[in-house]
Amino acid sequence: xxxxxxxxxxxxxxPFKQARPRASSAMLRTIGSVVAGIAVGVVLTxxxxxxxxxxxxxxxxxxxxxxxxxxxxxxxxINILAQAVCADLLPAVNVPQExxxxxxxxxxxxxxxxxxHDYVLQFPPxxxxxxxxxxxxxxYFTNHxxxxxxxxxxxxxxxxxxILNANGSLDIYIQNTPPAGHESNWLPAPTGDFLLxxxxxxxxxxxxNGSYKVPPVVEVS
Numbered sequence: 001x002x003x004x005x006x007x008x009x010x011x012x013x014x015p016f017k018q019a020r021p022r023a024s025s026a027m028l029r030t031i032g033s034v035v036a037g038i039a040v041g042v043v044l045t046x047x048x049x050x051x052x053x054x055x056x057x058x059x060x061x062x063x064x065x066x067x068x069x070x071x072x073x074x075x076x077x078i079n080i081l082a083q084a085v086c087a088d089l090l091p092a093v094n095v096p097q098e099x100x101x102x103x104x105x106x107x108x109x110x111x112x113x114x115x116x117h118d119y120v121l122q123f124p125p126x127x128x129x130x131x132x133x134x135x136x137x138x139x140y141f142t143n144h145x146x147x148x149x150x151x152x153x154x155x156x157x158x159x160x161x162x163i164l165n166a167n168g169s170l171d172i173y174i175q176n177t178p179p180a181g182h183e184s185n186w187l188p189a190p191t192g193d194f195l196l197x198x199x200x201x202x203x204x205x206x207x208x209n210g211s212y213k214v215p216p217v218v219e220v221s
Contacts, residue, residue, distance in 0.1 A: 053088070056081035065216035066110065067102040067198065100207050102198040105142070108216025113196070115189040118175035118221040121196075125168035130204030130212060134158055137172060138197045139187050149188035156187050174217065 056079075061068045072078045073086035075095060089103075105113055113119070121137065129135040136157035139147050146154045156162060156172055163184050164170050173179040174187045174196070198214055206212040 052081055053084050056085050062210065064213045066106045066108050067104045067214040067216075069100060069102045071096050071100070071210070073101075096203070096208060098202065100200045100203045102214050103195060104217060105193075105195045106217075107219050109219075111219070112193060113189075113217065114193050115176040115191040117219050118173070118179070119189075119217045120220050121172040121174060121217050122215055123170040123172075124215070127215065128158070128170065129198070129200040129214070130206050131200045132202030132204065135198065135200045137187065138199070139174070139189060140195050140197060141190060142193050142195055144195075147188060147190045147194065151186075151188065153186070153188055156185070 061070050070086065070089065072082050073089070078086070107113060107119060134157055136155045138155035141147055153160075161184055162170060162172070163182075171182070171185055172187055173182050173185050174189055176189050176191055179186055196217065200207055204212075
């Protein structure tokens with residue numbers, strides 16, 4: 001004992017590698033199971049969410065002549081699944097009173113739109129989309145990008161210099177090559193698949209109440 005009455009103890013020399021707790025194989029298996037469970041849960045959530053959104057999309061869309069529209073997009077108070085559908089299809093959308101939108105990937109018989117065929121979209125006399133501003137039909141690739149073409153025309157509208165038929169109807173020629181004698185009404189298409197987008201701004205009552213139907217896209221060759 002030293003003069004102060006305090007014993008000196010020597011610290012045990014324990015190798016560092018032995019001092020650290022080792023993860024047992026059981027613990028590693030548990031961690032692996034947890035990680036795998038989380039991964040499976042994420043995948044199932046994504047799949048289930050996609051399935052629910054797909055069901056909601058089919059439930060809320062209105063389809064006629066191959067064209068579909070979702071009037072609820074832009075309105076407030078719609079359920080969260082409808083919001084997800086609208087966010088996916090129309091990330092920036094006006095209220096229906098400001099604008100209405102239609103899309104189609106198919107012709108009037110349900111066949112996929114492709115530049116391998118020629119089409120006509122005919123609006124009958126007095127059958128143009130009723131509106132207080134303007135309407136337009138735009139050509140897109142299926143990934144929603146514009147279709148490059150030799151005349152740099154990506155859409156047609158009432159201000160595009162379209163020529164009416166003698167009876168007041170309007171034919172829009174949708175094809176990959178220029179339609180002989182109808183170049184003024186040509187909406188150039190790619191060689192492959194495409195989609196069409198119709199926009200109507202300040203739509204009239206017939207559009208808002210759903211009685212107006214967009215004419216079908218008709219294959220002519």
